[in-house]
Amino acid sequence: MSRNNTGYIRKELPGSVARIGYLLFAAGLILGIIGYLIEPVRASYSYLTAFMFLVSIGVGSLFLVALEYITGAEWSTPFRRLSEFVASSVPLFIIFAIPLLLSMHSLFHWTHTEVVKEDPVLTTKSPYLNTTFFIIRVVVIFGVWTLFYYLFTRNSLKQDDTGDQKLTKKNIVLSGIFIPVFAITVTLTSIDWLMSLEPHWYSTIFGVYYFSGATLGALAVLTLMVVLLKENGYLSSRLTNDHYYSLGTLLFAFICFWGYIAFSQYMLIWYANLPEENFWFLHRWENGWQYLSIILIFTHFIVPFGALLSYPAKTNPKRLKFMSIWIIIVHYIDIYWLSMPNLQANGHGFVISWVDFVFPVGIIGFLIVLFSLKAKKHNLVPVGDPKLQKGLNFTLH
């Protein structure tokens, strides 16, 4: 085994991957349009859920890339490129947001100016929550993310050819700027799109809650890709159990982090029991929503906690694959739980419609298409990265 051998041989993905992606995306698109024609308001909410899912995975992946640079992590370098591929959805957020911006009036209560005038709470919040400023924020935030995505991947891809170490240094500086920007922008995004669905509500930890879910979702997508691609020989053959273990540990850590943040938000509101805060949880504790709330606690925290606690579980590819799919699904349920009760707030209760399943299918298809397009053009492993050899040699003990 030579020290310069990365163990990576570039292979084309089979065409069936892209075909499945196109099929799912087209199905989601067509059925979504039909759903919108039948049930416009429900379809808007469902689409918002799917959109926030896409945003969380996309910008979460961008955050993982920045995290690797700023911490100088070596173990994750062999599969950083996969996160970059997923993050390539970031520039398209603005396109995905257009249908939502058009249906803002049926989504967001605070866009009704005549209601806001009568409501003292919404009047005080109106300097922030108004249509013009909302659109400005959306454009600026998605623009900033796109800029960072462009700079990160430009440097990273250039390094494949040149192997220039300065590019890594540039990206380290970039991630130093990106991470505080990310902290603010992801908070604003979660407040704008999800929290403002219930504009009377107050919660200072909501941004962190969305961030924890976003990072967990991005990590689960990364883990799933790593295991699937490694098993089929598309990644470096030198990835070991220690890489799996580290991915599993990080996944486990963010499961705990999500549980911690979710509980912090709940416990403070439960203890203070103030009417301007507790109604948000009360909506999720009546008309059938309480079952989803309990299911969320078990599926999003307790089950993955037990399933990923031990060392053998974190190094077992089958378990990792199963748990990453599980986490992607429960992350979707989590966002569903954040957004959909607001549609039901006027007493309809917990109802699932076929429309709710259409958009996530389309989003997953879109991510597969994006991945296969990127994989056709670029290496799946950052072959020019100076940290790659150390990352491949990574051992824990």
Next chain:
Amino acid sequence: MLNPLTMEDILNNNRLYGITALFDTPDEIIHAAKEVAKAGYKKFDVNTPYPVHGMDRSMGLRRSLVGYVTTFLGFSATAFILLFMFWTMSIDYPMVIGGKPYFALPAFIPITFETTVLLGGIATVVGLIALFSSLPYNNHPLHDTDYMRAVSSDKYGIVIESEDPLFDEEKVKELFAKLGSKKIHSVFYPEETQIPVFQPRYIVFLIVTAIAVSALTYVTLNKVLFIEPFSWMMEQDKVTPQEKSSFFSDSYGMRTPVEGTVARGFIPYPYKGMAAPTETLPNPLLPTKEVLELGKKKYLTYCSPCHGNFADGDSRLRGQFPNPPTLHSQRARDFSDGMIYHIIVNGQNIMPSYESQTTVEERWAIVHYIRALQRAKNAKLDDLQEVNKEIQLNVEE
């Protein structure tokens, strides 16, 4: 072969602990560890100045079992503390805190988490030291050897212990030489040295320390803490009971409640202060056995000193206080229950109020008891027939 350790061996300083070998680079030590493990040795150890990655695998070590200790004690702590809080807060001494239920699970979660982490952490450390490192070990043969000095600075060492079943001095030295070590040594168990504990200087030191600590404690508690500004924290800004206040215009430190304030659970008596109320209250209690027993107890405590044990007005105060009239007069028997209650609360003629000595319930119980006394003193022949009937019934049964 295992040689039992005898006193003679120790005193003669000839019992072999093991053979050590020093290497210059981490690559060499990893290679050496692999070869030694391959040769079938079990009781060997590697000492390096810093953790060398990949060493666990090279030495062929199994995964440590300390994780099971952590898991078991951590989850034991979870179960214990939840049961403990359930018992103290919900069963043994139920308390309403912040209007929450007795078993307020969300409020218990932080404590459960902390206890789990605490006991899990302590279990890890204690388990690691006591179970897996066989400590305390106060005189390891490798201590104070040139070998240990070398591996604590810049050399990489390996030692095969003589207790290994395959141990053979010549073969081990041969193996180390073959692996390229230039410094191979035999390490012997150290000579046992006896230092008498009860030396005069130790005893003097002990006595001097004890006197110094006692003196310092005495001076601190009895002198220093009386000096301003410590003064045992007796000077405080708070208002103590009965203290004059310079803040309020009436100079009272203790404030009186706002006019019309009613204490919790207190029902004001509507006819208070009236000599003869035109209306009276009905007795809310039924003359059950418990009520009559309570009434008897309170009557004998508060009423009987003047009114006599059977309400005949035969005071046992021997003229220290004027005798009241009998309660068996027609006038007293014609009093309504509420009137007797009124007299207990308000007092009558020379009799003072017993409001502060008795509760509402006790007063009504006393009324029942007086009624029972009056009935007993003025019984008719018919009543006797009733009693006879009951006796007969009891006999028949």
